[in-house]
Amino acid sequence: MRVSVFEIASDFAEDKDTAAKVRDAEIKPALEQGKSVILDFTGVDLTTQSFIHAMISDILRTRGEEVLDSIEFKGCRPGVQGIIETVIQYSLETLEEDGAEVVSG
């Protein structure tokens, strides 16, 4: 399953409502069905930490580090990649801190 971030959020991906909708309507269901997800950032010049947080943080916290094997981040410019890495890092660190149970499957 592929999500074109440019198509849903333009070259400046900042609308976190949109990010949360895509998370709940497309990304989570696909992962629950065991599918891989490609988040395609081709054409996105800039994003915000809030947008990326709304898109992936809850998924990382509920499914744990392993879910990264099922997600591919495609076409990221360096700054976009930096923000994604930031969100991945703090989401999984706080998961560890919470001692939360991770959903499998």
Next chain:
Amino acid sequence: MRIYVPNSGWIQNIGGVFEAFDPTNPFALTVDFHQRWISVHPAVLAMTACAGLLVRHNGGTVQSDVPGVRSLPYLIRLGLFEFLGVDPGRQITEHEAAGRFVPLTQIQNNAELRSTITDLVPLLHAPLEVAAPIKYVFSEMVRNVLEHSKSPVGAVVCAQYFRRSNRISIGIADAGIGVLGSMRRFHPVTTSRDAIGLALRPGISGATARIGGNEFNAGAGLFFTKSIAALSRNYFLIYSGDAAFKLMKLREDQQLILNADPGLDRHRIFDSIPAWPGTVVGIDINVHEGKNFADLLDKIRSAYSIDVKAQKKAYYKRARFT
């Protein structure tokens, strides 16, 4: 309420603006202007416009000694008198605003934010390295206002680009519950000063008590914005209730460290000052051709991890970028 717009009101000398502000009587606003040259930060203009909107929203009145000064056309073009509902007493020929400023703009919902951000690029006629920080700060700070502030007039934004000095100045003001009103719902803070200190820490959100935020809020917007100013060795200001935090400018020979604890930053706290009924944010950013704003954001990652938890494992390295 009374606001004095001085001849010079920038973040470096913002104390005079605080001292002259009188928050009493939310049903009447008097705006006084320095009667010669006026040169102020967009945050001061946003604050003044927001006060005008608030008082008019309350059904009150605004009066102003409209100045006969050289800066009057500039204040008219920025739209200040429309926000105050005051006739400036003269008309000006509207020149193209391109390349220099984003006029005072009220934003009350996501659609207006989106439209402001979209209009900003052709308005500035500026390269990506100039437009990107303004877009980023507008987005993060205005979304904070729309989601958390309960401001009856939304947010007022304004920005100015100084081409010669390669500097961008951005101001955002709201008339909402303030940082203390937002933070104390989930955190044990009782003063604006402490609430601001907490809100600037990465991972502390006004939407949850949980460190690292919830599925929709990370508690990182203010930390990122402060870090953007810090990385360009420039000023950042947040003023809410009776307190303000000012990040000081760093010289090139001073070591640049992004601190999760704002108390470790080179800063100044203003405490027990006249209380602003909401939140005002001001930021100055240096932009340089060829220096990518996105690269600057990338540098924030290492600092972010420090406060949420000491970094034990580089989880981000497992992510697949293709």
